[in-house]
Amino acid sequence: MTDTPARLLSLLSLLQTPREWPGSELAQRLRVSSRTIRRDIERLRDLGYPVEATLGAEGGYRLVAGAAMPPLLLDDEEAVAIAVGLRAGAGHAIEGVEEASVRALAKLEQVLPSRLRRRVSVLQSATTALTRGDGPSVDPGTLTTMASAVAGPERLRFAYRAGDGARSRRLVEPYRLVSTGSRWYLVAYDLEREDWRTFRVDRVGEAFATGARFVARQLPMDAEEFVRRGLRGGDTTYAVEVTFAADAAALPGWLRESAAGGADGEGDGDGDGGGRTRIRFETADAPEWLVARLxxxxxxxxxQAPAALAAAARALGARLAGAGA
Known part of the structure; x- marks a missing residue:
């Protein structure tokens, strides 16, 4: 292999496999001399890749953790596997990774060859995932289209179904995607209505970037707060007060965030000692879904409140007791 840049990429790809490579094996794989391999290793080090060498008959080279994340070089099977996994994480709003999944998926699908993109779509359509059941799933393709348009920034068109069933087509300047743990929302400037709007992503269809770039406007508040205020004024919300027989550290992240005034509402939780934590927040989730999630x-x-949630808890308890009997 005489093309030095191509050879360096091939060498880096081999070194990213978690094993130690003897210099003679690398030379054989790349069809060059051991001296060329040593020079290429030095070139990679000069570029900032931490390649470690060990001496002796069993010695060789391996890539170790450094100060920065190097670009990953994936073969076809690895790229498809990662894309399918990221789609599952993005589409079902797995707590703590959903937004990172969307960003990573948008980057990966942007560079996937069409043949691999088709394989990912076929695999995605033929599989399903067991989700928490506390919120609607969204189309990962819609999420990645939106994420790419936000990063562009690029104007976005889509069909939208409102809560009352009314259908419309929208042209927007996308600003941020926000996950509440159970739903995805797009915060965008609606060009026809000349105002900021929040759109539930599970109600969006036929989304596509128009190719028209724009200078991003400044939202007068954090996108998370904008979504939170929209939930209070849009979907029917109610105040929740629940006491758990455990310290706050034993609760999942979405409850701790709510207790600290996080994404699900205006919460203030207080661990009052003795392994008890009181959580207060606002939500638009149906009581039946919320009590199952709790x-x-x-x-x-x-x-403690509201009465509808307490009734849902009693009904769920009775059903489970009957199932056990």
Whole structure:
């Protein structure tokens, strides 16, 4: 292999496999001399890649963790596997990784060859995932289209179905994607209505970037706060007060965030000692879904408010008791 840049990329790809490579094997793989391999290793080091060498008959080269993340070089099978996994994480709003999944998926699908993109779509359509059941799934393709348009920035067109069933087509300047843990929302400037709007992504269809660039406007508040205010004024919301028989550290992240005034509402939680934590927040989730989500924490809890949530908890308890009997 006489093309030095191509050879360096091939060498870096081999070194990213978690093993130690003897210099003679690398030379054989790349069809060059051992001296050329030593020079190429030095070139990679000069570029900032931490390649470690060990001496002796069993010695060789391996890439170790450094100060920066090097670009990953993936073969076809690895790229497809990662894309399918990221689509699952993005489409089902897995807590803590959903937004990172969307960003990574947008970057990966931007460079995937069409043949691999088709394989990912076929695999995605033929598989399903067991989700928490506390919120609607969204199309990962729609999410990645939106994420790419936000990063562009590029104007976005899509069909939208409102909460009352009314359908419309929108032309927007996308600003941010926000996940609440159970739903995805797009914050965007609606060009026809000349105002900022929040759109539930599970109600979006036929989304595509128009190719028209724009200078991003400045939202007068954080996107998370904008979505939170929209939830209070749009979907029917209610105040929740629940006491858990555990310290706050034992609760899942979405509850701790709510207790600290996080994404699900205006929460203020106070661990009052003795392994008890009181959580207060606002939500638009149906009581039946919310009580199931609370039960899945595995921590005993008591509902103080609202009455509808307490009734949903009693009904769920009765159904489970009957199932056990």
């Amino acid at each position: 039960a899945l924490t595995g921590v005993p809890f008591t509902v």
